Amino acid sequence: MYCYNCGRRLAKPDFCTSCGADVGLYKKVLHVSNMYYNEGLEKAGVRDLTGAVVSLRQSLKFNKNNLQARNLLGLVYFEMGEVVTALSEWVISKNIQPEKNIADEYIEKVRSNSARLDSVNQTIKKYNHSLSLCKQGSKDLAVIQLKKVLSLNPRFIRAHQLLALLYMDKGDWERAERELRKCMEIDKNNLQTLRYLREVELLLAPEEAEKPPARRKKEEAIRYQSENELIIRPVNVKEPKRSGISTLVNLGIGLIIGVVAACYLAVPAAQSKVRNEDQQVITKISNESDAKTARIQELEDQITGLQGDIEGLRGQIEGFVGTDGTLESIERILETAASYLETGDVFAAESELAAISQSVDMSAMTAGYERLHQAVFNAIRPDLAAAYFERGSNYFRIGEYGEAIVALLPAVEYNPEEVEALYMLGEAYRMNGDEENAVAVYDKVMELFPGTWRANSARQSKGQLTGIW
Amino acid sequence: MINFEEELKKFHPSLEVEEAEDAIYNQDLTDMADLLVKMIVGSGQGAAQGLEEEQ
Numbered sequence A: 001m002y003c004y005n006c007g008r009r010l011a012k013p014d015f016c017t018s019c020g021a022d023v024g025l026y027k028k029v030l031h032v033s034n035m036y037y038n039e040g041l042e043k044a045g046v047r048d049l050t051g052a053v054v055s056l057r058q059s060l061k062f063n064k065n066n067l068q069a070r071n072l073l074g075l076v077y078f079e080m081g082e083v084v085t086a087l088s089e090w091v092i093s094k095n096i097q098p099e100k101n102i103a104d105e106y107i108e109k110v111r112s113n114s115a116r117l118d119s120v121n122q123t124i125k126k127y128n129h130s131l132s133l134c135k136q137g138s139k140d141l142a143v144i145q146l147k148k149v150l151s152l153n154p155r156f157i158r159a160h161q162l163l164a165l166l167y168m169d170k171g172d173w174e175r176a177e178r179e180l181r182k183c184m185e186i187d188k189n190n191l192q193t194l195r196y197l198r199e200v201e202l203l204l205a206p207e208e209a210e211k212p213p214a215r216r217k218k219e220e221a222i223r224y225q226s227e228n229e230l231i232i233r234p235v236n237v238k239e240p241k242r243s244g245i246s247t248l249v250n251l252g253i254g255l256i257i258g259v260v261a262a263c264y265l266a267v268p269a270a271q272s273k274v275r276n277e278d279q280q281v282i283t284k285i286s287n288e289s290d291a292k293t294a295r296i297q298e299l300e301d302q303i304t305g306l307q308g309d310i311e312g313l314r315g316q317i318e319g320f321v322g323t324d325g326t327l328e329s330i331e332r333i334l335e336t337a338a339s340y341l342e343t344g345d346v347f348a349a350e351s352e353l354a355a356i357s358q359s360v361d362m363s364a365m366t367a368g369y370e371r372l373h374q375a376v377f378n379a380i381r382p383d384l385a386a387a388y389f390e391r392g393s394n395y396f397r398i399g400e401y402g403e404a405i406v407a408l409l410p411a412v413e414y415n416p417e418e419v420e421a422l423y424m425l426g427e428a429y430r431m432n433g434d435e436e437n438a439v440a441v442y443d444k445v446m447e448l449f450p451g452t453w454r455a456n457s458a459r460q461s462k463g464q465l466t467g468i469w
Numbered sequence B: 001m002i003n004f005e006e007e008l009k010k011f012h013p014s015l016e017v018e019e020a021e022d023a024i025y026n027q028d029l030t031d032m033a034d035l036l037v038k039m040i041v042g043s044g045q046g047a048a049q050g051l052e053e054e055q
Helices: A024-045 A049-062 A066-077 A084-094 A103-111 A114-138 A140-153 A155-168 A175-188 A193-202 A213-220 A246-321 A328-343 A344-360 A367-397 A401-414 A419-431 A437-447 A454-467 B004-008 B017-025 B032-054
Strands: A220-224 A229-234
Touching: A024 A049, A024 A066, A024 B032, A049 B032, A066 A084, A066 A103, A084 A103, A084 A114, A084 B017, A103 A114, A103 A246, A103 B017, A114 A140, A114 A155, A114 B017, A155 A175, A155 A193, A155 B004, A175 A193, A175 A229, A229 A367, A328 A344, A328 A367, A344 A367, A367 A401, A367 A419, A401 A419, A419 A454, A437 A454
Parallel strands: none
Antiparallel strands: A220 A229
């Protein structure tokens, strides 16, 4: 005990022998704190952990520096499964006295095992989650979570109590009692546990509730813990002796019941499972089949379209290519040119070229083909114009003006420079009675060949027709 | 008869490891000894001031 004023160790007198400060009341306060610590220690010794917590907290209210009380409070919390609260107390203790403090050892033990610390944290999170599930009304889920919590931290009293409360709410009094007994083993004097236990005992056996439970337990059964299981062995209960035949009969009955249960419960369930799986497989295959059918239809449509394209292209190719593989129309042009050169039959060459032009789509042909066609035609054009002019002249001379017009029109077209042909066309129109076209042709002669004697003749002929000179 | 809803209100979330630091910092550590020392020191200062005023 040290002086609050100068920090010197205090002796028996009620004043500090070093600074003279009055420490009478201060000593009494520290004594009260120690008294509560002793009380807490005694309670912890008999596993009255709740009582110990109350006493130790009181002790710390009087003297926060009572490290023994604080360290013990941490231990008690740890025993109750409140690991974080325990750690908090030990950290404060270590902060007050960093050296030679048992709290340092406790903290190190918890910290050194990171898996354990992680497990503790997970436990707390799951407990908090299950508490929120309870508040939301998901009691079954909360029970599952709490069971996990207790498998990780079997000393977590609050989790036991909450689980017991949930069992009580469900009316599962036996399980609730089991959980509360586990609480009692950890903390014997927890008011909440005692309250719940009394309620459970009243509901389980109202007439026996008044009897002390420990005594009844001793009389009826021997209970002991084997790992995580609580074994309850009844006392004074003997198995009735049975003969061998009855045992066999019972075994047979049991076997029959088992088989019947399997037939009515397990087999239909297995069959249903298999059916479901088959149905899923069928659905999957059906879906795949539908997708493939749609794909096939799509491909068939594509094939139909492509067949049409192929037919069109084949027609085009047949237009270009002969049966022996040569380009038929080119061959025809070349043959036409050769025939013309051999026979000099210009009209035959013209009609053949016109036929070739009609048989193919000239716009779709290659530039070389067009040039070849044009070159052949240009080669025969002067002779063709002359031949048509000669034919027209012949018809004109014999008075066949209609035929003469038919022959002279291409003559003028193929050789526009031939003024005689043009003038003769005008004359043929005039003689055929087509004055309008005759005047038009005369105007063309005057326009294209001004100053020539044919232009004068055209003017005179036009004057004769129209009366305008 | 125990009322589940009422009993459930008595359960509070447990302190998680991440919250421990805040819990430690926020803990009120004032004890009876602190209050007593404050009172004694305060009364001593008052007496000293009284003496000074008398002189």
